[in-house]
Amino acid sequence: MLNFQIEKDCLKLFSGEEILCEINDEIISKRYFKIKKVKLSDEKVCIFCHDGVYDYLLISYTGKNLKYTLGEGVADFLVLNDAAYVIYSEEGKFGSEENLPIAQLGLIKIDIFIGEITGLLDDCILETLIDVHTMSCNNKTIRILCYEENDNDFTLDYDLTSKKVQNKVIINYTVDGLLSAGDSFYARYQNHIYQVNESMEITKEIIIDKKVYDEASSLSTGYSEVVL
Template identity: 75%
Template structure:
């Protein structure tokens, strides 16, 4: 996902096919790929944005067939009203987990079931998660500059042990499909969660 002066774009390069580029507008926060489909989540700024807003951003969570370009909105209006501020999404089994913030501090997750096409299982968090990802059947959360494995209810089950100096030097943490990248001034440290 990248942007120019006006829009954000999703660029997908396939090993056996051409490169695909999709204009997302403003407010696109995070994406995941599941099979041949891209799922993109928008923030409040995207859904209710300004002049650079695209109609697809108002759908909140969209699915793009990366080969045909067909776009499908996945959320109904009642769910869109609860997406005050979205941080990230991840996918585990047949469920997309959406990490959301509220102004009063009641952070929560929502699960979108890819089979039933419905949102279910709202979990209110008692701690602030800065990022969320999943590897195989496990969820991981970035919390207080540490990475933890969490269960279905977002309760911390295990800390992923990383050298404290690496954590302390990190200026940002970003998620991949099976890895976490800790970026500091002069280096990147890559943690392969799939190998833990």
């Protein structure tokens, strides 16, 4: 169970009695500052937060604190090794004129140590990313879940080796969330968790056991989140 404490411009994040990180920044004392999501990854504490105007990614790593201003409309993020992957929703891509230009890139990669930002998607793919729900990664592929008003929900697979979108799948059932454990992807459907293949076909129902608890990241279910 993670807890946090705010003192003026200082944010302290706790796991029990242990202090995971201590971050000082002016955005922390703002009236509308809010922590949206926290992920622990390879000794990094990754905090997705909002100050009432923009989204930010704060990363604490071996005593160093890093801050990235993401702008408006972030749908989800991942931190893999030394890179952060950030995907924007429709509100980010087509938001206000004051939003950051990087939001129009849809899916970006940030080298967290040098700050270099790279847009990962071609224009033809960007046109299909309207209502982004969430994304997950199985160490080889980032899978993006998108919703459409005509119920033609779909996933896109971004291959981390080829650096291209390799697979688009139209889903014939309503996925409530995605997660990954090891090399496999899982989908939540009708209050069950199923293992799925590259075509999002259900291969088997998963009973949550210790191995899945130990290896899973998070499962997004709309505006709430179940952390495994």
